[in-house]
Amino acid sequence: DGGITQSPKYLFRKEGQNVTLSCEQNLNHDAMYWYRQDPGQGLRLIYYSQIVNDFQKGDIAEGYSVSREKKESFPLTVTSAQKNPTAFYLCASSRYTGQGLDTQYFGPGTRLTVL
């Protein structure tokens, strides 16, 4: 079955630690995204990538880093510089057509908690 997987489902971080969230897709989509979701707020874009080895900052990129070495994978690292990382993190992917980005499909999410 085609889809997007995220791991782990739950992640706990101590102060000062970097943690990496995994996102893999087998939909053959060109574009991948990371969003953060907090209670009562909409999805906020952290980073996105339209092609391999290229990515752009979203609205709240400070304290986060990404890489896109393979089409299927787009890991997100939450660094110690992110002062309030406790949130629900969502990965998404979409096709990139000649007219722009297509419908986004989401993974199941990773809930990160800072201890």
Add this chain to the structure above:
Amino acid sequence: EDQVTQSPEALRLQEGESSSLNCSYTVSGLRGLFWYRQDPGKGPEFLFTLYSAGEEKEKERLKATLTKKESFLHITAPKPEDSATYLCAVQAGTGGSYIPTFGRGTSLIVHP
């Protein structure tokens, strides 16, 4: 700046009581409007994409419509399993990166 506003923030219905959720938007040249359903602790599940004013799409008890300024998600005779948060996202068609802008969602609870 692209803006998306969803209303109401929360909606409680009795089973069978039909209603509508609203998504109003301001964008430079709409390319697409998306509706998603999100269950607690899970990722959003894609429902519909609408591209132009006057377009309508249906899926079971849900019907999405689009005008030049807003979209409605009509829920006919809802059941408790329709309880979820419904998210709307808008994609601009001119300038920028084509990344959709999301609203804050409407939390729907359907009581048996």
